[in-house]
Amino acid sequence: MLHAGLVSAPFVTVDDTGARHANRNFHTTQIGGEQFTAFRTTPSKSRLNFLALLRGNYQDYVLNDAAFTFLETRQVDPALLAHFKTCEPRRFANQVPFLEYLAANGIDIFDKDIIRPFAEAGIWGAIRHHGLVGNAVIVSDDAGQFRVGTHALCWVHAERLLHKLMPATPGQVRHVETLRDLIWRFYKALKAYQRRPDPRAARSLQARFDRIFSLRTGYGDLDKLLFRLRRRKAELLRVLERPETPLHTNASERDLRGFVIKRKISGGTVSRNGRQARDSMLGLMKTCQKLGLSFWHYLGDRLGISEEDCAVAPLASLVAARA
DSSP: OHHHHHHHOSEEEEEEEEEEETTEEEEEEEEEOSSOEEEEEESOOSHHHHHHHHHTTOOOEEESHHHHHHHHHTTOOHHHHTTTOOSSOEEESSHHHHHHHHHHTTOOTTOHHHHHHHHHHHHHHHHHHTTOSTTOEEEESSOGGGOOSEEEEOHHHHHHHHHTOOOOSHHHHHHHHHHHHHHHHHHHHHHHHHHSOOHHHHHHHHHHHHHHHTOOOSOHHHHHHHHHHHHTHHHHTHHHHOTTSOSSOHHHHHHHHHHHHHHHHHOOBOSHHHHHHHHHHHHHHHHHHHHTOOHHHHHHHHHTOOOOSSOOOOHHHHHHHHO
């Protein structure tokens, strides 16, 4: 189901939350689109882990154009990359031959800081090799591990950064309130653009963005924040080139709310099978809900005890068909 969603969806929203497993702190990552939701609980919430989740059941590593572009964006030494660039992509069945290849080409595979970007690039190359994610936009709350591929930022989380400021004078309070008002008005304009995209309106919105985030108020913390957000212009304005992209990650937060309720009632998991069963069942429930199916009837059909006359098609095929 996750594979079908990643192949066909025009965008995915992602988020994560804490989870207890076997008396240890784990992390549950949500990956969802308009037609599907998947949960995966793992010990780590790193970018390497997120890329491994996007890769799905594949275990291979691929050094191709996508992998080298990834390494260049991570500012890996070009002289080091020159040893690996070949005319044809190189594919490795799993981690062992991949690490052997890196070691044979002078990479210290025991240095985590050196090996991490290569491991991430190898997985990203495999993701692109298998056609996963495709041209999909990944929308997140700006957690660093989600910043891969064509990325978009959640406007709600961006505005919350202003809300977290602690102005000390009436003047600083007014500056923050004014900027929040300007940002929410701009947000409404982006929503209007989503409904009726227009190249002329897109240029106007880009200029308006520059005017808002170029303001200098004299309140140091606010000015620094505006500067930071302006540097993320491309991710905040992704909707101008891809109007189908959501402006927020509310869908992910709604999906995770069901997971959190389950966690509060049942506590953590103990076994690997229990962890996978919980993730799978909650993902299936959310996916059925998005597809307009009865989870009760779906489960009965799969267990062979359904009273319905017609069988329920595989969810993966329904997700792909409705994309």
